[in-house]
Amino acid sequence: MTDPDTKRVLFYVQHLLGIGHLTRASRIANALAVRGFDVTVVTGGKPVSGFPGPTVRHIALPPVVSSDEGFSALQDMDGNPVDDAFRDMRRDRLLAILHEIKPHAILTEAFPFGRRQMRFELLPFLDAARAMPEPPKIFASVRDILQKRPKPERDRETVDYIERYFDRILIHGDPTFARLEETFPHADEIADKVVYTGLVAPPQPDAPADRFEVIVSAGGGAVGRHVLHAVVGATAILWPEKPWALITGPNLAQADHDAIAAGVVGNVEVFRFRPDFASLLSGATLSVSQAGYNTVCDILRARCRAIVVPFTTGGETEQAARAERLERLGLVTVLSDSDISAERVAAAIRSGLDAPAFQQGDLSIDLEGADRTADILREMLSDA
Numbered sequence: 001m002t003d004p005d006t007k008r009v010l011f012y013v014q015h016l017l018g019i020g021h022l023t024r025a026s027r028i029a030n031a032l033a034v035r036g037f038d039v040t041v042v043t044g045g046k047p048v049s050g051f052p053g054p055t056v057r058h059i060a061l062p063p064v065v066s067s068d069e070g071f072s073a074l075q076d077m078d079g080n081p082v083d084d085a086f087r088d089m090r091r092d093r094l095l096a097i098l099h100e101i102k103p104h105a106i107l108t109e110a111f112p113f114g115r116r117q118m119r120f121e122l123l124p125f126l127d128a129a130r131a132m133p134e135p136p137k138i139f140a141s142v143r144d145i146l147q148k149r150p151k152p153e154r155d156r157e158t159v160d161y162i163e164r165y166f167d168r169i170l171i172h173g174d175p176t177f178a179r180l181e182e183t184f185p186h187a188d189e190i191a192d193k194v195v196y197t198g199l200v201a202p203p204q205p206d207a208p209a210d211r212f213e214v215i216v217s218a219g220g221g222a223v224g225r226h227v228l229h230a231v232v233g234a235t236a237i238l239w240p241e242k243p244w245a246l247i248t249g250p251n252l253a254q255a256d257h258d259a260i261a262a263g264v265v266g267n268v269e270v271f272r273f274r275p276d277f278a279s280l281l282s283g284a285t286l287s288v289s290q291a292g293y294n295t296v297c298d299i300l301r302a303r304c305r306a307i308v309v310p311f312t313t314g315g316e317t318e319q320a321a322r323a324e325r326l327e328r329l330g331l332v333t334v335l336s337d338s339d340i341s342a343e344r345v346a347a348a349i350r351s352g353l354d355a356p357a358f359q360q361g362d363l364s365i366d367l368e369g370a371d372r373t374a375d376i377l378r379e380m381l382s383d384a
Helices: 018-034 083-102 116-130 152-165 189-191 225-238 254-263 277-282 293-302 318-328 342-354 369-382
Strands: 008-013 038-043 057-060 105-108 136-141 170-173 194-196 214-217 244-247 268-271 288-290 305-309
Touching: 008 018, 008 083, 018 038, 018 105, 018 136, 018 369, 038 369, 083 116, 083 225, 105 214, 105 369, 116 136, 116 152, 136 369, 152 189, 170 189, 170 369, 189 194, 194 293, 214 277, 214 305, 214 342, 225 254, 225 288, 254 268, 277 293, 288 293, 293 318, 305 318, 305 342
Parallel strands: 008 038, 008 105, 038 057, 105 136, 136 170, 170 194, 214 244, 214 288, 244 268, 288 305
Antiparallel strands: none
């Protein structure tokens, strides 16, 4: 039987393209559960094995995904455009979950800074939460660097939503590394609600079961195919003798995965997914990846030398901003996404393998964001 004093948390997570948002939310949800919260994670994207994890209750809404890398439209798992009937069904299901759980706290991953496509269900959900006899505290769970918006009115709309619904904005970053005002123009208007948690890195990993000199990864695999193919070409130039691991990601098309597996040469193993990725990095000499939030957290926790190729397709700016900051600190080498080639990757890998090891004193970035998020919720709910 659940302790009546246990605080219930409902965490809404909608991943549309990759798995980065789901990964970060899962780390936070697990930290909350470990601290004694009763956590329900409601997901709305393509199922991903192993997420959000065994420590939390998981409710999956009928999934939607982005129709393209520009997030221009939503579609169901069969590729059909999402219609009003589908939206109404998802909204009603989410409202039913709210009234079933009666949470003490709600976290919305990315919204209102992102996931505008989901307003059809999120706004009725938040309105209903605020109208409850004992309304929950509402928190936005947001990464440290935001995507720049081409339409200023959307930033204004974000502020309006924050003022209407949200008690706190949890920025999962270290303010000495990146501050909200650097990527959000109205940060001063919501400063009283902003709390920095530190980066949400994984716990210190166990010793790796396998050891690889170089680990190449593409996150979820929905983007980054060209990077993987450039690495395939680099293996023909370098012909690795020590073992490498190339992890394509669960969302990469099967034909691309098969072509990569068939194309690598030398001592290279190709995997679709490795649940022990963070552990593998701790035993590797060099990482080659994009510059997504979670992969960077894994790299920093493992203190692994790294080459990053920030994703910039469709006007994306977030990964490039993160990579630039890391390069200034001497923590990574950055390759441009726009002119990646086998030759450039091979040269960067050669240099990376010859570079000095990551030193213990090189890192001052706070990586304890999951535990700090749990602390913040505990403090706020104890005052309620």
